[in-house]
Amino acid sequence: MVNGSFATLKMMFTIAHLTFHEALRKRVLLAAIVLGALFIIIFGVGIYFINDAIIKQELRLSPSAIRTQSNRLAYNFLAMAGLYTVNFLLVMMATLLPVDTLSGEISSGSIQSLVVKPVRRSQIVLGKWLGFAFIMLIYATCMIGGIVGLVAIMTSYDLPNIHIALPIMLLETLLLLTLSIAGGTRFTTLTNGVFVFGMFGLAFIGGWVEQVGGLLGNQAAQNIGVITSLIMPSEALWRLAAHYMQPNGIGSLNITPFSSTIVPSPNMLLWAIGYTLITLLLAIRHFSQRDL
Amino acid sequence: MFVIETQHLQKQFGNKLAVADLTLTVKEGEVFGFLGPNGAGKSTSIKMLLGLVKPSTGNCWVLGWPPGNVQARCKIGFLPEHFRFHDWLTGREFLHFHGRLYGMSGQALKQRIETLLARVALLEAGNRKLQQYSKGMLQRIGLAMALLNHPHIVFLDEPTSGLDPLGRLLVRDIITDIRSEGTTVFLNSHLLSEIEVTCNRVVFLKRGNVVREVNLKDNEIHIDELELKLGQVDNSILQGLAQFGSNAHRDGDLIRMNIQNEACLPQLARWLIGQGCEIYRLAAHHPSLEQLFVETMTEENQLTIDG
Ligand SMILES: Nc1ncnc2c1ncn2[C@@H]1O[C@H](COP(=O)(O)OP(=O)(O)O)[C@@H](O)[C@H]1O
Ligand SMILES: [Mg+2]
Numbered sequence: 001m002v003n004g005s006f007a008t009l010k011m012m013f014t015i016a017h018l019t020f021h022e023a024l025r026k027r028v029l030l031a032a033i034v035l036g037a038l039f040i041i042i043f044g045v046g047i048y049f050i051n052d053a054i055i056k057q058e059l060r061l062s063p064s065a066i067r068t069q070s071n072r073l074a075y076n077f078l079a080m081a082g083l084y085t086v087n088f089l090l091v092m093m094a095t096l097l098p099v100d101t102l103s104g105e106i107s108s109g110s111i112q113s114l115v116v117k118p119v120r121r122s123q124i125v126l127g128k129w130l131g132f133a134f135i136m137l138i139y140a141t142c143m144i145g146g147i148v149g150l151v152a153i154m155t156s157y158d159l160p161n162i163h164i165a166l167p168i169m170l171l172e173t174l175l176l177l178t179l180s181i182a183g184g185t186r187f188t189t190l191t192n193g194v195f196v197f198g199m200f201g202l203a204f205i206g207g208w209v210e211q212v213g214g215l216l217g218n219q220a221a222q223n224i225g226v227i228t229s230l231i232m233p234s235e236a237l238w239r240l241a242a243h244y245m246q247p248n249g250i251g252s253l254n255i256t257p258f259s260s261t262i263v264p265s266p267n268m269l270l271w272a273i274g275y276t277l278i279t280l281l282l283a284i285r286h287f288s289q290r291d292l
Numbered sequence: 293m294f295v296i297e298t299q300h301l302q303k304q305f306g307n308k309l310a311v312a313d314l315t316l317t318v319k320e321g322e323v324f325g326f327l328g329p330n331g332a333g334k335s336t337s338i339k340m341l342l343g344l345v346k347p348s349t350g351n352c353w354v355l356g357w358p359p360g361n362v363q364a365r366c367k368i369g370f371l372p373e374h375f376r377f378h379d380w381l382t383g384r385e386f387l388h389f390h391g392r393l394y395g396m397s398g399q400a401l402k403q404r405i406e407t408l409l410a411r412v413a414l415l416e417a418g419n420r421k422l423q424q425y426s427k428g429m430l431q432r433i434g435l436a437m438a439l440l441n442h443p444h445i446v447f448l449d450e451p452t453s454g455l456d457p458l459g460r461l462l463v464r465d466i467i468t469d470i471r472s473e474g475t476t477v478f479l480n481s482h483l484l485s486e487i488e489v490t491c492n493r494v495v496f497l498k499r500g501n502v503v504r505e506v507n508l509k510d511n512e513i514h515i516d517e518l519e520l521k522l523g524q525v526d527n528s529i530l531q532g533l534a535q536f537g538s539n540a541h542r543d544g545d546l547i548r549m550n551i552q553n554e555a556c557l558p559q560l561a562r563w564l565i566g567q568g569c570e571i572y573r574l575a576a577h578h579p580s581l582e583q584l585f586v587e588t589m590t591e592e593n594q595l596t597i598d599g
Contacts, residue, residue, distance in 0.1 A: 007395065014392045018378070025380035112372045113437065116342045117393035118365040291305075291345040 015127025040146040075157035082147040094176035102184035121288040161244040172237040182283035207235035214262035233272040236264040301350035310336040312500035323477040325487035328497035369443035375434040379422040394441040408436035427454035445476040520547040523570030
């Protein structure tokens with residue numbers, strides 16, 4: 001038994017390793033890293049000049065240079081804008097990186113020589129999931145850490161609750177990645193890409209409807225938001241993370257991409273975790289039963 | 293013992309009946325040819341045996357296990373049709389990865405890889421990426437992949453379809469080699485000469501049905517024509533030959549007749565000499581596979597038109 005589960009792990013890691021290898025060799029990852037690095041550099045330069053402007057203005061206003069509430073708001077807004085963009089980048093990467101991993105191998109037939117080996121099909125799905133999850137978790141942590149770190153170093157402003165928000169954003173990344181892998185067991189690569197981005201778009205528009213509804217006090221609009229969040233929790237996760245990272249009150253002052261007039265229930269976290277696990281199980285089940 | 297056994301396997305894709313009713317057995321150590329025109333259902337049959345495709349109805353066992361059993365898979369090798377693989381890997385990396393999937397590792401795996409690369413004449417190309425391989429080279433590295441684990445049984449789906457004559461010869465040699473090691477080979481092909489040279493037994497498949505089975509190496513069964521060139525022949529000789537077979541007739545200065553099997557030949561020769569005949573030629577012909585194939589497929593055509 002112990003021996004058996006060890007062998008199982010070994011198989012999964014062999015597949016995960018190949019997946020990792022594939023991402024490296026196919027240059028998708030390289031493109032993402034270069035883009036990400038470029039983004040962080042531009043963000044850093046931007047912060048440098050903006051911070052400069054803020055400090056000069058502040059010196060004029062108050063020679064003692066105490067950090068006022070208003071420039072804390074400016075720093076928070078900067079960091080949130082950076083993270084909002086990173087959120088999009090992560091959504092895109094989590095969707096596109098694994099989008100053809102199963103569908104592509106099924107249509108080319110290369111999956112056949114893999115599946116006839118003494119490997120369970122579940123191990124193939126889990127191994128691929130592990131490989132991509134490993135890559136995406138590192139990538140997401142670097143990108144989010146890069147933004148938050150840059151702001152902290154250059155302005156001495158620490159974004160609040162990052163220890164809560166980071167795991168939530170990582171969960172969002174994993175959720176999209178899992179959906180993309182699961183879609184690949186059923187759809188062709190193109191259909192799968194359309195499917196996952198479509199789901200994301202649905203949640204995105206639902207999130208906005210909910211926010212506007214909250215602002216106007218319209219219950220029907222808010223219900224639409226809740227329902228779309230249940231169908232696809234990605235946007236709710238972002239809103240929740242954004243809520244934690246903004247000091248009390250900021251979020252509800254006006255409507256921004258990271259405002260939260262309506263804060264998603266923390267139960268949404270449980271739902272998102274369950275959603276990811278169920279999606280993964282469905283992917284394994286469908287892949288295990290289908291003809292290849 | 294049968295290493296492969298199927299009972300009334302059937303596979304339907306939507307409305308399309310890919311395999312209608314497949315019942316066959318393959319013995320240990322046999323080189324089994326699965327012959328049929330494109331679309332006959334050969335690949336689908338192999339996929340059912342390997343657990344890649346679920347049969348709509350029917351049963352099959354490979355090495356005594358139901359298809360897809362993990363223990364059976366340790367002892368199986370497979371070269372898919374239209375061989376395509378993760379082509380960002382080099383030849384050696386590719387074999388290494390597949391070896392690991394078989395649970396092999398370390399020095400044993402390294403050595404096996406080198407042996408096989410040498411066997412398929414790809415030692416020098418081993419560090420090149422599969423992207424740069426020609427179709428024939430891919431087919432050969434795929435064959436090496438299928439043999440990594442010293443399989444008890446290898447399934448080869450059209451292993452020579454992309455190869456030039458030299459490549460075909462190489463594959464043929466390898467099949468002969470592995471047969472001499474006792475490995476069972478299940479060979480899908482529509483190349484008749486291929487099968488004729490390498491196989492013990494052939495099953496003809498047409499529109500998902502087994503329409504004929506032929507033993508190729510078993511001389512008892514399958515001679516159908518005897519050609520004789522004799523010094524002087526009178527009708528009494530012709531009539532006398534009837535005891536050994538049927539339809540003895542003149543054809544120019546030759547005599548042709550049908551016989552059941554080789555066993556009667558020594559006796560027939562003794563009898564001719566006893567009759568004072570001079571024997572210049574005594575040649576038993578196997579019908580060529582091509583002849584059988586054409587015959588079988590056209591017969592079947594008429595059947596399906598009737599049905
Ligand atoms: N996945 C599939 N979906 C639908 N039809 C299929 C599928 N696979 C095979 N077929 C059909 O089943 C028949 C048998 O195919 P196949 O087993 O590949 O034949 P062969 O290998 O003898 O050329 C063909 O008519 C083919 O079009
Ligand atoms: Mg075929």
